[in-house]
Amino acid sequence: xxxxxxxxxxxxLVAKVGLxxxxxxxxxxxRALRDAGFEVIYSGLHRAPEEIVQATVQEDxxxxxxxxxxxxxxxxxxxxxxxxxxxxxxxxxxVVTGGIIPxxxxxxxxxxxxxxxxxxxxxxNEMVAFIRENAPER
Amino acid sequence: MSQRALVEDxxxxxxxxxxxxxxxxxxxxxxxxxxxxxxxxxxxxAEVIGVTGSPGSGKSTLVDKLAATYRDRGLTVGVIAxxxxxxxxxxxxxxxxxxxxxxxxxMDVFFRSxxxxxxxxxxxxxxxxxxxxxxxxxxxxxxxxxxxxxxxxVDIVRTADTVTVLVPPGSGDDVQMLxxxxxxxxxxxxxxxxxxxGADRTVQELREMLQYGDxxxxxxxxxxxxxxxxxxxxxxxxxxxxxxxxxxxxTVASEGEGIDDLIESFEAHADHLDSTGERERNxxxxxxxxxxxxxxxxxxxxVAAELDRRGxxxxxxxxxxxxxxxxxxxxxxxxxxxxxxxDRNGD
Numbered sequence: 001x002x003x004x005x006x007x008x009x010x011x012x013l014v015a016k017v018g019l020x021x022x023x024x025x026x027x028x029x030x031r032a033l034r035d036a037g038f039e040v041i042y043s044g045l046h047r048a049p050e051e052i053v054q055a056t057v058q059e060d061x062x063x064x065x066x067x068x069x070x071x072x073x074x075x076x077x078x079x080x081x082x083x084x085x086x087x088x089x090x091x092x093x094x095v096v097t098g099g100i101i102p103x104x105x106x107x108x109x110x111x112x113x114x115x116x117x118x119x120x121x122x123x124x125n126e127m128v129a130f131i132r133e134n135a136p137e138r
Numbered sequence: 139m140s141q142r143a144l145v146e147d148x149x150x151x152x153x154x155x156x157x158x159x160x161x162x163x164x165x166x167x168x169x170x171x172x173x174x175x176x177x178x179x180x181x182x183x184a185e186v187i188g189v190t191g192s193p194g195s196g197k198s199t200l201v202d203k204l205a206a207t208y209r210d211r212g213l214t215v216g217v218i219a220x221x222x223x224x225x226x227x228x229x230x231x232x233x234x235x236x237x238x239x240x241x242x243x244x245m246d247v248f249f250r251s252x253x254x255x256x257x258x259x260x261x262x263x264x265x266x267x268x269x270x271x272x273x274x275x276x277x278x279x280x281x282x283x284x285x286x287x288x289x290x291x292v293d294i295v296r297t298a299d300t301v302t303v304l305v306p307p308g309s310g311d312d313v314q315m316l317x318x319x320x321x322x323x324x325x326x327x328x329x330x331x332x333x334x335x336g337a338d339r340t341v342q343e344l345r346e347m348l349q350y351g352d353x354x355x356x357x358x359x360x361x362x363x364x365x366x367x368x369x370x371x372x373x374x375x376x377x378x379x380x381x382x383x384x385x386x387x388x389t390v391a392s393e394g395e396g397i398d399d400l401i402e403s404f405e406a407h408a409d410h411l412d413s414t415g416e417r418e419r420n421x422x423x424x425x426x427x428x429x430x431x432x433x434x435x436x437x438x439x440x441v442a443a444e445l446d447r448r449g450x451x452x453x454x455x456x457x458x459x460x461x462x463x464x465x466x467x468x469x470x471x472x473x474x475x476x477x478x479x480x481d482r483n484g485d
Contacts, residue, residue: 008165009255034229041251044236050243055235058248060157087154130179138161 010135012063015052017080020070025098029065032124038063038131046063050078053083056093062135069099073109081113091138098122139143141169145176148275152446153245156275160250163267173339174267179265180274184216185408188295189283191304192325196330197283198237200304200391200400206240207397208279214246216272218265220294223253230254234283248272262293263431269297291325297424299417300407301402302326305344308336321347324384326403332396341386342450379413382407439477 014030016023023045030040041059043052056064064084066077077097082089090113097109098118106117115134118127144162147155160175162170169284187204189197205215219234232251241247250268265282272280274327284294295301311314329341385403389396411417445451457463 005213009253010166011161034224035227037227037229039223039232039251041231041232041235048242054243055249057153058245058250059235060154060161080466081159084238089154104364138158 009039010038010063010131011037011061012042012051012058012065012131013043013056013059013061015047015055015064015066015080016045017043017047017049017052017066017068017076018070018072019046019070020072020099021045022099023067025069026067029098029124029127031066032128033131036128036131043069049079050083052080053087053089055088056080056084057089061093062138063094063096063131065093065096066097067099068097068101071096071100073099073101074105077109077114078112083132092138094131096130096135141173141176145173146461148177148271149180151276153248156248156271156405157250159271160268162353163253163271164255164461165266166264168255170267172437174270177270177274181270182273184269184273184277185268185300185404186279186280186282186298186402188301189281189304190285190295190301191328191330191471192306193285193305193306196391197285197304198234200330200389200397201281201283202233202238202240203247203391203394203397204281204401205238207394207401209241209247213278214276215241215248215277216269216277217247217249218268218272218280218282219249219253219283220252220254220265222256222285223282228255248275248277262297263428263435266297266428269379295323295461296427299411300325300404300419302404304330304341307334307340310395321384325382325407326400327386328396328400329383330391333393337388341388344386348386369483379418382402382410382416412426440476441472450473 012033014026014033017050026042030042033040041055042057042095043059047124052064052066055061064080066073066080068076081090081095084093084095095114096116096118097114101109101117109117117131144155144159148159159173162173187205189201191197201217201219205217208303218240219232221230221232221234223230230253232253235249235251238247238249240248244265252265255264269280277285282298293436301323303326305327307329327344329337329344331337332341385406386398387400387403389400391397410418411420454463454468457470458465
């Protein structure tokens with residue numbers, strides 16, 4: 001007989017993409033997610049969309065959090081989402097974004113597949129609770 | 139997706155299936171054992187290299203450069219990078235991926251971060267199983283990277299065919315190198331950051347320490363004087379020729395210096411494993427250890443189930459606290475049904 005015990009841990013990728021050197025927020029969030037008991041993979045700065053896709057697929061993360069403060073979200077985020085789609089990874093990855101994203105751009109991103117957008121002032125508890133509730137069942 | 143379909147997709151080269159198989163292994167998701175069992179017959183072609191060394195010694199950077207060099211030579215690469223997890227929350231920040239800058243967008247380098255999820259021995263099982271998944275997928279070289287401190291990590295590194303230990307320059311005097319686990323596990327030693335002052339001395343000290351050997355194992359050929367050439371043809375020379383002399387290689391991983399030399403050392407060690415039959419001996423020992431480990435885990439889970447059935451540990455602790463019973467008696471009584479069964483089978 002075999003005794004098996006499910007030991008699921010939520011895995012997150014915190015991603016910085018494009019020419020955006022502001023990573024304080026990504027660090028703070030990585031730490032908060034770690035303290036919530038998640039496994040956090042941090043991408044490092046200046047990643048290309050294809051690198052984020054590669055990391056998301058290989059690490060098989062439940063959650064992809066894209067931090068973007070450069071204003072290039074309308075270009076870079078859809079590129080990542082399309083890449084995930086190609087690998088069949090979009091359907092069961094929870095994609096959230098944070099950083100500086102103007103209100104008028106939000107509906108477009110959400111329609112493209114972003115589940116939630118956390119702007120300045122979003123609370124950590126709120127974010128952790130959102131992830132716990134919405135992390136995909138696999 | 140069914141287990142069988144998942145295995146099929148993995149064997150057909152689907153990256154996502156490979157990633158999901160490793161996730162199931164890590165989560166010990168129900169059915170993962172069947173999954174690994176199905177993979178086993180497809181394994182045995184990859185060369186597995188363990189990379190260990192203290193935090194900041196340059197493991198991740200070295201792994202990145204090794205992966206890129208292997209790719210230049212037309213080989214596919216799998217990487218498993220292990221970081222510690224918090225003993226308090228179980229959370230972890232896995233940062234080794236940041237250094238993988240030389241392999242951007244190259245899916246033929248499959249990089250996976252893993253954390254120690256806290257179960258005793260669980261990590262080495264999960265790592266060994268993840269290596270199997272990469273092996274079955276068809277990776278030519280698999281690099282397993284871990285901080286080399288403690289029993290658990292040494293166990294992980296032992297799943298590798300070749301173990302390389304990174305020693306940063308100026309990492310203390312030669313006594314530091316005598317500490318358990320450092321000199322014993324390495325097949326190839328790397329003095330990384332060899333452009334830093336003190337590197338020469340570290341290389342020299344390392345060579346000296348390695349030459350002392352460990353007791354009955356002569357690590358040098360020093361006593362073979364030139365006149366011994368004839369006697370060295372004698373049969374008893376076999377045992378000495380069979381011994382691998384650990385090598386010391388200098389690298390500057392960030393600049394890619396010394397990587398070719400290092401790969402050459404890995405290959406020399408791989409040839410040595412093949413020519414001496416050590417590869418098979420190691421594999422036998424590894425599988426024996428794996429079976430033992432699985433048995434240990436299974437039995438401890440059976441005992442845990444028995445404990446639950448009897449209402450949990452707390453009441454037994456109460457009894458022990460009140461001096462009504464002692465820990466030995468409690469353990470004996472919990473194992474009793476199992477022991478009974480074993481005794482009966484023995485009759």
